[in-house]
Amino acid sequence: GNSVTQMEGPVTLSEEAFLTINCTYTATGYPSLFWYVQYPGEGLQLLLKATKADDKGSNKGFEATYRKETTSFHLEKGSVQVSDSAVYFCALSDRGSARQLTFGSGTQLTVLP
Amino acid sequence: EAQVTQNPRYLITVTGKKLTVTCSQNMNHEYMSWYRQDPGLGLRQIYYSMNVEVTDKGDVPEGYKVSRKEKRNFPLILESPSPNQTSLYFCASSLTEQTEAFFGQGTRLTVV
Numbered sequence: 113g114n115s116v117t118q119m120e121g122p123v124t125l126s127e128e129a130f131l132t133i134n135c136t137y138t139a140t141g142y143p144s145l146f147w148y149v150q151y152p153g154e155g156l157q158l159l160l161k162a163t164k165a166d167d168k169g170s171n172k173g174f175e176a177t178y179r180k181e182t183t184s185f186h187l188e189k190g191s192v193q194v195s196d197s198a199v200y201f202c203a204l205s206d207r208g209s210a211r212q213l214t215f216g217s218g219t220q221l222t223v224l225p
Numbered sequence: 226e227a228q229v230t231q232n233p234r235y236l237i238t239v240t241g242k243k244l245t246v247t248c249s250q251n252m253n254h255e256y257m258s259w260y261r262q263d264p265g266l267g268l269r270q271i272y273y274s275m276n277v278e279v280t281d282k283g284d285v286p287e288g289y290k291v292s293r294k295e296k297r298n299f300p301l302i303l304e305s306p307s308p309n310q311t312s313l314y315f316c317a318s319s320l321t322e323q324t325e326a327f328f329g330q331g332t333r334l335t336v337v
Contacts (some may be wrong), residue, residue: 118267142236144323155229155315155328156268201267205323212258212322217267 114139118202118216125192125223133187133219135202136178143204145169145185146213150199159187159200173211192223227252230280230328231316238306238336248316256319257299258283258326259291259313267313274299275322296325306336 119134137143148156160169165180169193174189185202202216229250238244250257255276260268261284270283274293286309290302299318303310313333317326 116267146325148328155330156317156326157328158325161325183267212256212270212273212317212319213268213326214270215260215268 113145114204114206116202116204116216118219122220122222123216125215125221126201127154127194127223127225128191129223131187131189131192131196133200133202133221135185135187135216137183137185137202139202139204139206140181141154141206143207144207145176146203146205147174147185147187148201148203148215150201150218150225156201192221194223194225197221226287227327229299229316229318229329231314231332234330235289236335238334240307240336241305244303244334246314246316246334248299248301248329249297249315250299250318250327251297252318252320252327254318254320254327255296255297256322257293257325258290258317259299259314260317261314262315262331263312265335269290271301277319305332308336311336315316328334 114218115138146161147159149159150156160171162169162178168177176187201218203213238305258273259271272291273279318327
């Protein structure tokens, strides 16, 4: 079956630090990969996505590259802000499945001023 | 405004008392799902629906029911809630199984 493994949290960084959150996946088909973000008290919202190998998704300064050879989709940002504090979820959607998303366990990020 | 609306946002109930959490989307999406979010476990899918009258079990369906009588609505039913169903619940919809999912604000359920 499909699964997503995410870096354990919580992660605490100072403002302007570099961020990496690791994500690896297992899928039986040809998945699309996503990063969702959850701000306190809110639902999840899409941060970025990539639909095929070597695609790079980017949004709000965040980037992630779909690496088929390492089955990874690591999230990066060069300079985090306090407003980036949230929970980040890696997820996949498999073309061979109608089940929408399989999520990782989430990584809590706190950015200190 | 495109949105997924869940109600209620917060609910405290007693063991065994039937409850329904409603979910409605205004984007004409085919796919809808229910997830529960628990600390350290991420989001786990309870049920999903590919279209009207088409539903199937996700990873943790025990103790839950769903129905999809209209495209826009996908209620989650707990016939006899138990304390282990205390959780944060999210409804989501998407145009297809591969496209972006839109999430509701969540329903925090406590069963005592």
